[in-house]
Structure formats: C-alpha cells, structure tokens
Amino acid sequence: MAHLTAGVEYGLHCLLWLASSPGTPLSSRDLAEFQGISPSFLAKIFPKLEKAGIVSASEGIKGGYLLARQPGDITVLEVVDAIEGRKPLFDCQEIRGRCAVFRERPPSWATKGVCAIHAVMLRAEKAMRDSLASQTLVDIAGDFGRKAPPEFSDDVRKWLADRTKSRTRNGAIEDGALS
Amino acid sequence: MAHLTAGVEYGLHCLLWLASSPGTPLSSRDLAEFQGISPSFLAKIFPKLEKAGIVSASEGIKGGYLLARQPGDITVLEVVDAIEGRKPLFDCQEIRGRCAVFRERPPSWATKGVCAIHAVMLRAEKAMRDSLASQTLVDIAGDFGRKAPPEFSDDVRKWLADRTKSRTRNGAIEDGALS
DNA sequence: ATAACGCGGACTATATTAGTCCGCGTTATG
DNA sequence: CATAACGCGGACTAATATAGTCCGCGTTAT
Numbered sequence: 001m002a003h004l005t006a007g008v009e010y011g012l013h014c015l016l017w018l019a020s021s022p023g024t025p026l027s028s029r030d031l032a033e034f035q036g037i038s039p040s041f042l043a044k045i046f047p048k049l050e051k052a053g054i055v056s057a058s059e060g061i062k063g064g065y066l067l068a069r070q071p072g073d074i075t076v077l078e079v080v081d082a083i084e085g086r087k088p089l090f091d092c093q094e095i096r097g098r099c100a101v102f103r104e105r106p107p108s109w110a111t112k113g114v115c116a117i118h119a120v121m122l123r124a125e126k127a128m129r130d131s132l133a134s135q136t137l138v139d140i141a142g143d144f145g146r147k148a149p150p151e152f153s154d155d156v157r158k159w160l161a162d163r164t165k166s167r168t169r170n171g172a173i174e175d176g177a178l179s
Numbered sequence: 180m181a182h183l184t185a186g187v188e189y190g191l192h193c194l195l196w197l198a199s200s201p202g203t204p205l206s207s208r209d210l211a212e213f214q215g216i217s218p219s220f221l222a223k224i225f226p227k228l229e230k231a232g233i234v235s236a237s238e239g240i241k242g243g244y245l246l247a248r249q250p251g252d253i254t255v256l257e258v259v260d261a262i263e264g265r266k267p268l269f270d271c272q273e274i275r276g277r278c279a280v281f282r283e284r285p286p287s288w289a290t291k292g293v294c295a296i297h298a299v300m301l302r303a304e305k306a307m308r309d310s311l312a313s314q315t316l317v318d319i320a321g322d323f324g325r326k327a328p329p330e331f332s333d334d335v336r337k338w339l340a341d342r343t344k345s346r347t348r349n350g351a352i353e354d355g356a357l358s
Numbered sequence: 359a360t361a362a363c364g365c366g367g368a369c370t371a372t373a374t375t376a377g378t379c380c381g382c383g384t385t386a387t388g
Numbered sequence: 389c390a391t392a393a394c395g396c397g398g399a400c401t402a403a404t405a406t407a408g409t410c411c412g413c414g415t416t417a418t
Contacts, residue, residue, distance in 0.1 A: 002182075002266070002267055002268055002269050002270040003181075003182035003268050003269070004268055004269040004300055004303075005374095005375065005376085006270075006272065006375080006376065007375085007376080008269075009269070009271070009272060009274060009296065010274070012296050013274045013275070013296065016296075025394095027393080027394065027395085028394090028395080029393085029394085033279060034278065034279045035274055035277055035278060035279070036274070036277030036278070036279065037274065037277070038376080038377060038378085040377065040378055040379075041376060041377050041378085043395080043396085044376095044377085044396095044397090046395080046396095047395075047396060047397080050395090050396095057394090057395060057396090058385090058394085058395085059383085059384045059385065059394060059395050059396085060384050060385025060386060060393080060394055060395085061384090061385055061386050061387075061391095061392065061393045061394055062385075062386055062387095062393085062394075063384080063385075063386090063393080063394040063395065064394075064395085065395090076299055076303075087181070088181055089181055089182050089183055089307070090181050090182070090183040090187075090188070091180065091181040091185075092188070093185065093188060095188060095189070095192045095214050095215070095216065096192070096323075098214055098215030098216070099213065099214060099215070099335075100212060100213045100214070100215065100338060101331070101334045101335055101338050109326050109327065109328065110326070110327070112326070113326075116319045116320075116321075116322035116323050117188065117191050117192065117195075117319060119322070120255055120310075120311070120314045120318075120319060121183055123310050123314075124183075124255075124307045124308075124310040124311045125307070126310075127306040127307050127309065127310040128268070128303045128304070128306050128307040128310075129303075130306065131299075131302050131303040131305075131306040131307075132299070132303045135299045135302075139299075140295045140296060140299060141295075142295075143295035143298070144275075144295050147288050147289070147291070147292075148288065148289070149288065152280070155280045156278075156280055159279060159280050167386085167387090167392080167393060167394085180373070180374075180405080180406055180407080184405095184406065184407085185406080185407065186406085186407085204363095206362080206363065206364085207363090207364080208362085208363085217407080217408060217409085219408065219409055219410075220407060220408050220409085222364080222365085223366090223407095223408085225364080225365095226364075226365065226366080229364090229365095236363090236364060236365090237363085237364085237416090238363060238364050238365085238414085238415045238416065239362080239363055239364085239414095239415045239416025239417060240360090240361060240362045240363055240415090240416060240417050240418075241362085241363075241416075241417060241418095242362080242363040242364065242415080242416075242417095243363075243364085244364090346361080346362060346363085346417085346418095
C-alpha cells in the first residue's frame with residue numbers, strides 16, 4: 001500500500017467535516033456512515049487524533065469529537081504523524097559497514113556520520129514533510145467550499161442533525177435508511 | 180516497511196561501486212558478497228536497472244554490469260523509479276464521492292478535478308521527487324570519497340579484481356574466505 | 359565440457375495495512 | 389434505573405507488499 005495510508009485519508013476527511021461543524025460534537029460512527037467508510041476502522045483512528053491534541057472527545061450518548069484547535073492551526077503533517085506515528089520514508093540498513101574489505105568491525109571513518117544515501121533520502125523526506133506542514137485544514141477546505149453549491153452545506157447540516165436527534169428524541173428507531 | 184525500499188538501497192550502493200570501477204563489469208553476485216547482502220535478491224534488482232537504461236549487462240562468464248551512462252547523469256529518482264516502478268505516495272479512494280447526502284451517483288461538481296486532499300499529497304510527492312531528482316550518483320559518491328583513506332580504494336580494487344581473476348585464471352577455488 | 363554469467367518465473371516467509379469484533383466504563387434520556 | 393449510544397482498548401483476521409529463495413534456461417570465456 002502507499003506510504004500515506006487510508007487511515008490518514010479517512011482522518012483528514014473527517015477533520016474537514018468537524019471543521020465545518022464547530023461546536024457540535026460528531027461521533028465517529030456518524031462520520032463513517034456519512035462518508036461511506038468503515039465505522040470500526042474509523043473508531044481506531046480518532047483516539048490517535050485525540051492523543052495528538054487535534055480533536056477533543058466527549059463520552060456518553062451525545063458524545064463525539066470536536067476540533068481541539070482552529071482548523072488553520074492544524075497542519076496536514078500533524079495529522080499524518082498522529083495517525084501513522086512518524087514512520088520514516090527510508091530505513092537505512094547501514095550497508096556501508098558490511099563491506100567485505102572490513103574484516104570483522106568496520107573502521108570508524110566508514111560508519112561516522114550519516115550514510116550518504118541515507119542523507120539523500122532524509123532530504124527528500126524533509127521536502128515532503130515541509131510540503132505537508134505548509135498546508136492546514138483551512139487550505140484544504142477552501143478548495144472544496146468554493147466548489148459546493150450553497151444548498152449542499154444545508155443538506156449536510158440536516159443529515160448530521162437528524163443523526164444527533166435520533167439519539168436523544170426517540171421515535172426514529174426505524175428510519176428511512178433501508179438496506 | 181518504508182516507502183523507499185531495501186531494493187533501492189541495495190541498487191544505489193551497487194551503482195556507486197559500479198561508478199568507482201568504470202570499464203570493468205561487476206557481477207551482481209560479487210557485488211552482493213562484497214557488501215554482505217543477499218545475492219539472489221540483488222539478482223532481481225539489476226534487470227530492472229538494465230531495462231531502465233541505467234546499467235548495461237554482458238552475459239557469460241566474465242560478464243556483469245556496467246554503468247550505461249555517466250554517474251553524473253543518473254539521478255536518484257531514476258533509480259527509485261526503475262526499481263520500485265513509480266508507486267504513488269498516496270492512493271486516493273475518492274471518499275468525497277461517497278457522501279451520504281448524494282443519493283446514488285454523486286453530482287459532477289463534487290467529483291470534478293482532483294480531490295483537495297489528494298492534491299496536497301501530490302504536491303508533497305512532487306517535493307519529494309524533485310529532491311530525489313536533484314541528486315546524482317556523483318553527488319552521493321563525493322561524500323563517501325572524501326571520507327575514505329587512500330588505501331581503501333586500492334583494497335576494494337584488489338578484492339574485486341581477485342574475484343574476477345578467480346573466474347578466469349583458476350587455482351583459487353579454495354580461497355582464504357572461511358566461514 | 360565446465361563454470362559462472364544474466365534472465366526469468368515460481369515459490370515462501372514475514373510485516374504491514376485494513377478491517378472486524380467484543381467488552382469496558384461513561385453519560386443523556388425516558 | 390434501565391437503556392442506548394458514546395469513546396476506549398485489545399484481540400483477532402484477511403489481504404497485500406516486501407524481502408528473500410530456488411531452480412532452470414541460454415550465453416560465453418577458459
């Protein structure tokens with residue numbers, strides 16, 4: 001699979017919806033169904049975002065998640081690291097020290113500092129991370145907000161509100177969503 | 180495992196040794212043993228470099244690989260793509276089109292153009308690739324060449340030459356390399 | 359003829375990713 | 389106070405990718 005995983009994709013999509021619904025906690029289950037992704041998988045992603053201080057959780061019925069900070073203060077890099085745990089782009093195996101002309105232990109000049117190949121990869125990783133760090137949730141949301149017609153955001157609000165209501169005011173145990 | 184794989188690492192290390200031994204073909208088996216890596220795995224990497232026009236192969240005993248171009252004309256990005264096959268950093272699943280408020284098929288405004296999240300990832304990937312493209316084998320070799328003492332390059336030449344000779348001039352079936 | 363070469367395909371083992379399932383303590387509602 | 393949905397966490401499974409092995413083929417210098 002790709003280095004930037006589906007978990008990151010799901011997390012970012014959810015954070016954008018949280019950004020568009022400030023003040024109202026959204027549950028991970030609702031967010032999953034709303035976007036047609038796996039609720040149980042999404043449930044494993046949110047605790048990571050919470051530990052990273054990106055979202056804040058409230059428990060119990062009517063609970064859910066809120067953005068813990070302003071969307072403009074949350075970078076894509078933070079989200080990636082929160083979900084994937086800072087995995088490196090490249091895993092140097094120190095081949096340079098295994099050279100056959102080094103009997104037993106390699107000399108210190110050969111293993112001192114960062115391997116030149118590793119250094120190239122670290123620079124590439126830094127370029128990637130800098131790029132991700134330069135974008136916030138606001139930057140991403142802007143693109144989408146400009147494309148959507150005004151009625152859409154009402155439809156979304158309505159869909160999510162209906163979900164929240166069905167948990168408190170009863171009578172919607174059997175709703176219109178058939179298989 | 181990491182996105183930039185062990186295959187790339189092995190390939191780059193080998194290419195550096197090829198760059199330091201112009202005109203003399205080196206076999207993938209010798210290169211593997213010289214660096215303490217798996218000969219059979221390395222044997223799967225070189226054909227990819229050959230198809231990409233990075234090395235040229237000669238068959239038969241005394242065969243092996245040569246750099247097909249000047250080391251300064253071979254970028255790290257080319258090597259990565261040759262070995263890994265241009266795998267993307269991120270695999271967009273078009274979550275945006277699955278929104279529950281879209282009954283059946285999503286409207287065209289929602290799926291037109293590149294997903295905003297995907298666009299961020301593509302920019303990050305480009306930053307990474309640009310960084311890799313800016314470095315050639317010469318750039319990497321420079322770092323290492325400066326560190327090694329003069330005697331080292333002689334030792335290497337000797338080790339490799341002994342290997343090549345043991346294929347042509349016989350008498351070295353049992354050499355000093357004990358377990 | 360031999361031995362080592364590159365080439366390619368089939369195969370295996372291990373790690374990661376994606377996803378499921380279940381049980382716990384919490385909390386608003388009726 | 390029972391219920392139902394919530395977040396949390398751990399154990400589990402399935403699919404895929406990576407790393408590595410093995411074997412047989414045609415080629416080529418000795």
